[in-house]
Amino acid sequence: MEEKVVEMFNRVKGQKPPTNMIVGGLALLVALWAASTCFYKVGTEETGVVLRLGKFSKMTEPGLQFKLPFGIDQVYLVKTGRVLREEFGFRTQEPGVRTTYSPRRMEEESLTLTGDLNVTDVEWMVQYQINDPYRYLFKVNNPETTIRDISEAVVRRVVGNSNVSDVLTVQRAALALQIQSEVQEILNSYEMGVRIVTVRFQDVNPPGPVRDAFNEVNEAEQQRESMILQARAQYNQEVPKARGVARSRILEAEGYAVERVNRAQGEATRFTALLNEYRTAPEVTRQRLYLETMESILPKLEEIYVIDGNGATSPLPLLPLSQARQGGAR
Structure with a gap:
């Protein structure tokens, strides 16, 4: 039995397959590959940017989408539904209810000179959202680095125009709003398609050697x-x-x-x-x-004396009959 199987295998091995079978197999493989590249998925927090032959074609919403195969359509997925952030002077290791931060100090980012020639250790973050995916992808090269550079430049200029007491105490919120407005203005001039959500100071402290005095x-x-x-x-x-x-x-x-x-x-x-x-x-x-x-006068007197005008007789007291009547009534 084994000899028959080996003989049959050698007979088939020696035969050449027909050309139409090879072409059909190749066509089937190409069709399967094209079908696998015609569909793509856009996440719930993403927007798809479609380029057709290198030119902008359309934007697609979350869900399963169709595109032309063979590299005719190229799709870039941009996280437009998520608030992104850039951190300066610190790094988050594990976000959550109890966020943990990297112990490594980044003084090259955080040390800033104030207007009264004092040095402060400023840690801050910039939160932003992509509102125009096409501009974010193609108007500026490396947009994340651009956002970091602009934010750091604006922070150093605003802090450099302020006193150290303002930066450390009561003017933090006002300075953060000013930084947010100026960063947004610069990004708009670059047409980056980014909206600044907030700029927040994580921590502002004086340098270590003088921290106690500043506190x-x-x-x-x-x-x-x-x-x-x-x-x-x-x-x-x-x-x-x-x-x-x-x-x-x-x-x-x-x-x-x-x-x-x-x-x-x-x-x-x-x-x-x-x-x-x-x-x-x-x-x-x-x-x-x-x-x-x-x-009006006489009722107020307790005793009344009647005196003769000629002085012939001695003073004669007037009997207080009203008082006697009151005493008898008692």
Whole structure:
């Protein structure tokens, strides 16, 4: 049996296959290869840029897409849905809830000279997003390096125009916004198709040899700001209160002035009327004034003595009948 199999194999081996079978096999292989290169996949965070014979053709959305085979269409995948970032002065090893950073110091990136000739150790990051994949790929050679160079140049210029106290303390946010605006303006002039999401200072410290002294200055600045805020709070509490008291006193004084003026005017009117009556009937008016005066004075006296005008008799006390009636009533 084995001899028959070997004989049959040698017989087939000695025969030449027909030409049409070779051509058909090759055509099948070419067709399979072309079919395998006609489709490509675009990820959820990607945009496909298609070049046809070296010229821009179209952009494709995420999903399975078709292209012409044999290198007629070339596809470049760009991560447009992801926020990318460049780090300066530090490197992230493992991002996550507890991000770990590389222990290696990168002082060639972080050491920066301020406007008052002080050296600061500035660590920062630039986060950006690609909003025009075609420009990002073909307008500038090596866009990532370009973004790093522009960011580093702008940071050094902005920090170099600021005082060290501003960089270390209260002006970090304002400086970051200024850097973001200037970097975006330069990238727009280059037509890079990149949008700066944010520029954030990771850490800003003085150099190691003078760090303790700068930390003391920073604490003093913070204490000063705290005392200023406390003084403003006390000012906002005391000044309105004092203004309210002053306004109350002014209103009381104005009311008292109106009362005195009205009383004086009433007294003056009463005196004028009385003077007119006196001029008309002097004796009657004089007698009436005397009686009215005695009527108001006598009830206030505890003891009353009646004295003869000639001095012939001794003083005669007037019996206080009203008091005796009150005592009897008890």
